[in-house]
Amino acid sequence: MFRYAIATGRAERDPSADLKGALAPVVVRHHPAITDPKGIGELLRAIHAYRGQPITEAALKLAPLVFVRPGELRKAEWSEVDLVNGEWRIPAHKMKLPEQHIVPLAKQAIAILRELEPVTGLGRYVFPCMRGEDRPMSENALTAALRRMGYSGDQMTWHGFRSLASTQLNEQGFEPDWIEAQLAHAERNDIRAAYNYAKYLPQRRKMMQAWADYLDGLRLGPSVLRRTA
Numbered sequence: 584m585f586r587y588a589i590a591t592g593r594a595e596r597d598p599s600a601d602l603k604g605a606l607a608p609v610v611v612r613h614h615p616a617i618t619d620p621k622g623i624g625e626l627l628r629a630i631h632a633y634r635g636q637p638i639t640e641a642a643l644k645l646a647p648l649v650f651v652r653p654g655e656l657r658k659a660e661w662s663e664v665d666l667v668n669g670e671w672r673i674p675a676h677k678m679k680l681p682e683q684h685i686v687p688l689a690k691q692a693i694a695i696l697r698e699l700e701p702v703t704g705l706g707r708y709v710f711p712c713m714r715g716e717d718r719p720m721s722e723n724a725l726t727a728a729l730r731r732m733g734y735s736g737d738q739m740t741w742h743g744f745r746s747l748a749s750t751q752l753n754e755q756g757f758e759p760d761w762i763e764a765q766l767a768h769a770e771r772n773d774i775r776a777a778y779n780y781a782k783y784l785p786q787r788r789k790m791m792q793a794w795a796d797y798l799d800g801l802r803l804g805p806s807v808l809r810r811t812a
Contacts, residue, residue, distance in 0.1 A: 616743030
């Protein structure tokens with residue numbers, strides 16, 4: 584803009600050059616995550632061996648199966664969950680997206696929620712705060728559990744379950760569009776975003792069940808069975 588102004592006689596110099604180095608560079612945050620199969624298996628075994636509050640135990644077990652954002656998981660409400668049809672529909676206002684986000688629930692995820700239902704099912708939140716059922720689980724609940732299991736902040740974070748799933752699903756040959764849709768990454772095209780909330784839903788159902796079965800294999804089996812695309 585300033586070069587145009589100089590060329591047309593509207594300015595004598597480009598003052599933007601004076602700002603060079605004045606602004607701090609944007610720091611991209613990377614959430615530490617375990618992404619190798621051996622490490623994932625060890626993490627899953629640690630999660631299933633963890634003994635704490637039943638609500639925390641359930642949230643820990645569910646996190647790798649659904650790999651939603653931390654806030655979406657801890658603020659999950661029973662009214663959003665359909666255990667009969669195996670779906671969790673997160674409202675648009677929670678997602679900051681034009682439409683709701685559908686999370687297909689594998690049979691393993693449904694089993695975890697059914698076991699938790701007698702404990703918290705009469706309340707609003709799936710994972711309520713231990714200090715008051717009218718509030719969701721605190722932001723630090725699962726982080727603290729990971730630390731008690733021996734995982735430092737440089738090894739694994741709550742948000743890292745998303746990176747874990749994304750890395751492995753891509754390596755296993757699942758369609759990138761399915762993975763991106765399941766991660767609920769914002770659609771750059773606003774018009775397409777308006778009707779994309781259910782896009783690839785049949786494929787994502789199969790992918791989520793295959794993912795849960797794969798995690799079971801890592802946790803229980805001595806070898807890793809890789810899915811062929």
